[in-house]
Amino acid sequence: MRYDSITEAIGNTPLVRIDPAVHGLRHIDLYAKLEMLNPFGSLKDRAAWNMVRPGLAGAAARGETVVELSSGNTAKALALIAGLHGLPFKSVTNRMRIPEVKDLLLLLGAEIEELPGQSECLDPTDTDDPLTRFHQELARPGSSHLHTDQYFNPLNAEAHARGTGPEIIADLDGRAPDWFITCVGTAGSSTGVASALRAHDPSVRVVGLVGQKSDFIPGIRTLDEVQEVGLFDPAVYDTIEGVGADEAVEGMVILLRRCGLLSGPTGGAAYYGAVRHLRPLDEELTERRTAVFIVCDRVESYLGYVRRIRPELLGRPPARNSVATLTEAEVRAAPSVGVEAARAWIATGQPLVVDLRGPFAYGALHIDGSVNIVDELFDELVRGGLPFSRSTPVLLACPVGEQSARYAALLTRMGHPDVRSLAGGIIAWRDAGAPLVRD
């Protein structure tokens, strides 16, 4: 294979059958589409190249910077492609949560601008989110950026409608699979592949996977973020199911240890979600069927993530005091307090108010007198034991009250007698018109 440019090596990734002895499905052949074998390391190589290619010559002539709202694989692919064409690349994102990716982007020469917003997924309806505001600015005429706009750009989905989907059909000897199971971030890959498969055979069923409510799986939406944004159209999916971060890692470990696939967490989530969805259907089947899931990227960037969720996989002691060990019943029973009651409590009981958000969000607006311990650091602290004396009442606050509920449940289990979660989080506090201060 000889190429004039590395971009010519994008696409034509292998489709590999998973050994039935591993997944246990008796009537379904399960295949992994190995998108991590794209040259820049992920399925985003296709979208990045398809989106940026038409604008490269003009951007070079005008001395523009390639810019994208991405904290992961799209940024990585664009940084490499921009460098290849002598252009600067800037990644704009709300808080980069995977430090290995941030370091890699810096090494690739990218400029990184971290904003004080909440979610990784763009929400244009949230006009307070700086990411949304930045996105709007980029759309104004006169911007000196080549903005690839992955959440809205139809060329994102088109890359998969023309490449990934038809490749799957060709590798299945001209047939579409019966099921296509995939994780949903911008929705470009799922939308594009689904359209190609359904054009070939309308009966294909499409299963979209997202992170469980407050679970962070790098690169994809959570159930809370399943809203119609940009390319994301709920009608593309026959069903959308949640996968927990621990389940994603469990699926990833099977791909790593039993299948020879160096998959990252979303590949693990896709495998786990596929087998969970297909198992009950398999029992009813008498004829052979086919299912395909996507392995989006590789594992190496996520070792810190694995260390946090399943430290024992990396030879460290299992995390006893970890939110990952909570049951749903424990989380439901977490002590919480609404905004008005919290204000009264702060006025009279003087709890220590701990804000678990990122430092930028905290700096922008926070409850007066609160301390900022970002969730990752809080997680570390709690692992070592109760971080506060039992005699100090504690009010925990996070963006929407989900994370704080988990930590309130955990600290309660660890023996703290008076820890409460701010119901609805800082958003509810703000919406109730309660005072917030700025650094």
Ligand SMILES: Cc1ncc(COP(=O)(O)O)c(C=O)c1O
């Ligand atoms: C690791 C990972 N997996 C899956 C996806 C989902 O891809 P899409 O944006 O096409 O929905 C992404 C998207 O960023 C990703 O980074």
